[in-house]
Amino acid sequence: MPTLSIVPLTGIPEVRAGDELVGLLLDAAAAADLTLVDGDVLVVSSKIVSKSLGLWADSTVKGAAVVSQTVRVVAERMTGDKVTQIVRSTAGPIMAAAGVDASNTGGRDAVLLLPADPDAEAEHLRVALLAATGLRRLGVVVSDTAGRPWRFGQTDFALGAAGIEVVDDLRGGVDADGRPLSVTARAVGDELAAAADLVKGKADAIPAAVVRGTEWALADRGPGARALIRAGREDWFDYGRAEAVRAALGIEPGEGIAEQIGIPTVGTEDVASRLGRAVAVALVGAPDVGIDVGGSVVTVSSPSSYQLGVAVARLEVALWGEGLTAEVPDDVAGLDLRLEIRDR
Template sequence: MSRPDGRDHATASTVSITPLTGIPEVRDGDSLAEVVDAGLNASGLALEAGDIIVVSSKVASKSLGLVTHDPNKDRVVAAETEYVVAERALAGRVTRIVRSKAGPVMAAAGVDGSNTGEHGGWLLLPHDPDAVCERLRDELVRRHGVRLGVILSDTSGRPWRIGQVDFALGVHGVRATDDLRGGTDADGRRLEVTTRAVADEIASAADLAKGKVHGVPAAVVRGLGRFVPASADPSAPRGRDLVRAGPDDWFGYGRVEAVRAALGVEPGTPDAETVGIPPTSRSDSSRLDAVGRAVRVALHAVGSGTADVGPRSVTLGADTPYELGRLVARLEAALWSEWLHGSAGEPSADGRAVVVTVDAAPSRHPRP
């Protein structure tokens, strides 16, 4: 595969990933460079030019003292949230997918109570992960005198895929993306849209060596020196730049939240709590529950309207035929977000009441 800029992507290379074992429990105020050096010494590894050090965000949070003992996790998550993308009720509490102040869209803004050490509490993500990487990379370069890259990794789920993977929360000294547009593939066809998320691939690969349960918070990735420039380009994409936002974000809300937001019920607000947050699984909710939520969304912010709710039909009433029409349209949309379909019958003679029949929504797509 070739590029007009002269970089050759056809050359395969052997990549090795070495976990840094022997790192003691990290505490507030500890130097991350000292933490990495402790792992290097315990593992008998000397850094070489082009190495990439991948460090778990947890050790960065611990060293920076980013921990809170507030027992109310919802309040902690809210403080670390830019806006809510999706929310579901599970086991008596609400789980929210949010745009975190650290940058990525992830569950609970990355607030985590696992592997917090002897002091417990909730670990928070640094709000500027790239700056954490920059400071660590600069100190390691000063100490070891070789060209290096640093990635701060964290764990997140992905749209449309089951399970979690590690990704690059912060990046410095590593080309975060490999833009192949304008080059050709192995068959000589021009590449139009391919941009590899190199930093995410490295973070995910390193996690296979670090693991989640073995207390190994860092690893050295070797063999990818072509992605470690001699000097950092301040205009190059970094961790925060890998987050899609604004018009480039095709997935700004979940299915339910997109409909509700259009009807005036933003996720993460008291209005959303009032109308009811859907459960994580449809099997956790009866049809009557789902219809009730849809009706409350439909009636939200409407000047007048009544609803007699059943599991298979809803009788709507309004002061005028116009208001009734508005309610029917809103209810049909709200039902769709609950994987249900509403079909209005003939209105009453005065145009102020109608029965909406509720059925399972026809769809070519499997239900969650």
């Protein structure tokens, strides 16, 4: 049976801009009486990579830092008195606040940004480690932490990678019972990052670990961790639940109009708040329509039957995105329509 060992590299000092990480990593390995061998994989926290590159931003303008690291907003929610955004980051993955982080900053009142090209940083470390050790085959994973859809809590994943096959694609093979495998592709890069995190932790100041026993995962260089990112038609979660509805009605997350209309809040909200946002969204595409809200009753008025139909359709969709529904009468007479609103 294959055996896996994971050794934390302790004693690495606070990393400063310009520090040479390879020397710090090898010193820590020597202090742990560990000699790197061909086939080893070093998992290194992105935090010390960012520190060595001097990727700092002023903590008082974290919002601007997040914007600078954002390709596209996927979802946004009010959390307390601030807006938290899930975005596609310039570093590649979809993450909360683009990975901009104020934790483990060595007491510095600033936030850290992710490397713009994590795969290139992983390759730089790999090449330098090979040169310093004389070895021929090493893997490097630059790890970071993120949450996942459908699952509570955070785990480490491969932000950057070099020298490993980040995906073990088993499609076209068979399982232990001889049945064909048609969808199974193991995210080896993420598994290595998560395994190393079991000894690195988040509060123990251990930013690196050596994983031994996964020689089968090594490659000459490998495709990099960006190969793990789903985008385009493969991305089934291009928007958050509420954002998908709002975007279909012309309200893109992250834009000023989304903030004007109101951003959904994490947790339970009353019907009035959700109804107010739905009405505001509906009116964006129906400027000549009047919508009057009286408790749980909404009256829609329009100068034409066509515009009335458009407005009611938009309102029904917007209500659905807020977890509400409208009881629409079968017969409509005139250009006014009265709707009963209730929880979906």
